[in-house]
Amino acid sequence: MNGALLIGGDKVTTSSGGTYEHLFAGTGRPNATITIAGAAEMDAAVRSAAEAQREWVSFPVDRRRDVLLDLADAVRDHQAELSELNTHDYAVPISMAGNSVLTERFLRYYAGYADKAHGLSTPVSGGFDVNLVEREPYGVIGVIAPWNGALVPVGLAVAPALAAGNAVVLKPSELAPLAALRFGELCLEVGLPAGLVNVVTAGAEGGDALVRHPGIGKIHFTGGGGTARTILRAATDNLTPVVTELGGKNALLVFDDANLDGAAMLAAFQGPLGQAGQSCACASRIIVHHEVYDAFLEKFVAVVQSAPIGDPFDPQVMFGPVVTQGAADRILGVIDEAVDRKMGRLVTGGSRLGGDLADGYFIEPTVFADVDNASPLAAIETFGPVVSVLRATDEDDAVRIANDTTYGLNAFIQTNDLTRAHRVARRLESGSVWVNTFSDIQPQGPYGGYKQSGTGRAGGVEGLHEFLRIKNVRIGMG
Known part of the structure; x- marks a missing residue:
């Protein structure tokens, strides 16, 4: 080449x-x-x-x-x-x-x-x-x-x-x-x-x-x-x-009126699965209304665990490796520290993949639940297949958590309430807000951060x- x-x-x-x-x-x-x-x-x-x-x-x-x-x-x-x-x-x-x-x-x-x-x-x-x-x-x-x-x-x-x-x-x-x-x-x-x-x-x-x-x-x-x-x-x-x-520590807000199946699929792709989380647009903080928290988490983890992992040239594969050995070591260090310091509950993933994939830099898509937004896990961009799920008591709490970050590139809203979508979008401190959709950048819309x-x-x-x-x-x- x-x-x-x-x-x-x-x-x-x-x-x-x-x-x-x-x-x-x-x-x-x-x-x-x-x-x-x-x-x-x-x-x-x-x-x-x-x-x-x-x-x-x-x-x-x-x-x-x-x-x-x-x-x-x-x-x-x-x-x-x-x-x-x-x-x-x-x-x-x-x-x-x-x-x-x-x-x-x-x-x-x-x-x-x-x-x-x-x-x-x-x-x-x-x-x-x-x-x-x-x-x-x-x-x-x-x-x-x-x-x-x-x-x-x-x-x-x-x-x-x-x-x-x-x-x-x-x-x-x-x-x-x-x-x-x-x-x-x-x-x-x-x-x-x-x-x-x-x-x-x-x-x-x-x-x-x-x-x-x-x-x-x-x-x-x-x-x-x-x-x-x-x-x-x-x-x-x-x-x-x-x-x-x-970069970003982008928030994806799931409200109690959202389509949970669709929200779980979008959060999985926009979070740990797309480019193995190695994207500035990664939704690495998933903030869920408490009334649907458990139901969403179950659906979300099921989608994450079902993603085909393997040879990146296989057209059926959805999830690949991270970019280098150094990146793999750094990301695994973030996971280990989060577990040791009890920053959240490890729900799935957390390890390097072995077997036929051992020579590549494959890390399991990893989900932590019940994460404190003040923890390094939620505050620092990981740039890898690691996401945090956080609980919000109501709309105000969800917006407060989403804005409580030094970043402001993307934010995502999952809701079927049009009024709420407009209201929350205007409150989020983010250069782009995506409602019920992925971060599908198009030339007609200006893209950039706060x-x-x-x-x-x-x-x-x-x-x-x-x-x-x-x-x-x-x-x-x-």
Whole structure:
């Protein structure tokens, strides 16, 4: 498999950053040798992007639109290949690896905005002077993608950045770069200028060089809060603006009028099962009205325990491994500490899987009941297949528990009462609220967090404006 860097239209296999041996999480065996970018390669990528961006903005806007539509078509036509690469990247089950569909939707949506980055004209006090407010691209955008699905920020960040007239240096994680590298090849195949989208896999050193580079106009980062703080500190060297999409300790509220069968299925997938809980959108705190607590818990655990576990390339499998041995050790440590300190009642799971799966990084989907929201189990993002079930006495109590967190990315409501759905949604301190549905991100809706879950938005016109800066032009009419 291709592990080369993509800089200025060329594949680069020799780098100052060396190489990384990628292990497939399903087996623990070597999967690919990945070239790692160092400072020199990042500099080359940014310079190449700056040159390509000047060519890109010289295109008529309808040509830019059409090329982006061609890119959306290419992503659609290569969906099976990209899904397979996602599974190679981080062992997400092939049945759930189709996030290139999201990428295609965002590319197609923002292609239509290529000629719609409207400014405006306003009256001013200077008689008949003309006052123009224009929107212009930043130039080169650095997009730092997480390992758990690099094609998602390709849709959420790369698509609007290109539509706004920018070039992109995309840095996927060394843990999962293969799908992103193939996307970069597709950009060239459909006719984007060489260097407009550079894909440079890197670790901390390369990432630091990207953030500190004076040729970067803006950084878009998706990942954890600790890394975000490091990036924000590094970006102060050049006062580079940074937009972040960070983690969450997302609450799913189940009220006494909810469809419990549907709620249990949604909570299981949105909680420990989807991507083995390795998602910023994971519903890791499930808050249940006391009158239906026991009935819901029984149904929920039954769904969790019935999930097919195994080879991520088996289309029948729903639940796969965590990304690395280090991640497995960390998550098992969280479980052991929760048991030892009696943070909740372990209902199911809690162990590493053996047998035919022993060489992979498989951890049983794990559910703790009767969890105290003040405990580390409920307060700290685990990023693994571990969820807490909490009891609420009434609606006010459920909202209080849900908001009692430093995060605010997603919240979920299960109710058949439309009035309650509106009322509770407005009370929840969360950038997105999903009522009786999964976190199905669509390009028409701005997505992003409150509090320590990030700044800025992806999707909608708000997502386009993240990659445009404002210029005021005043023309004196004397």
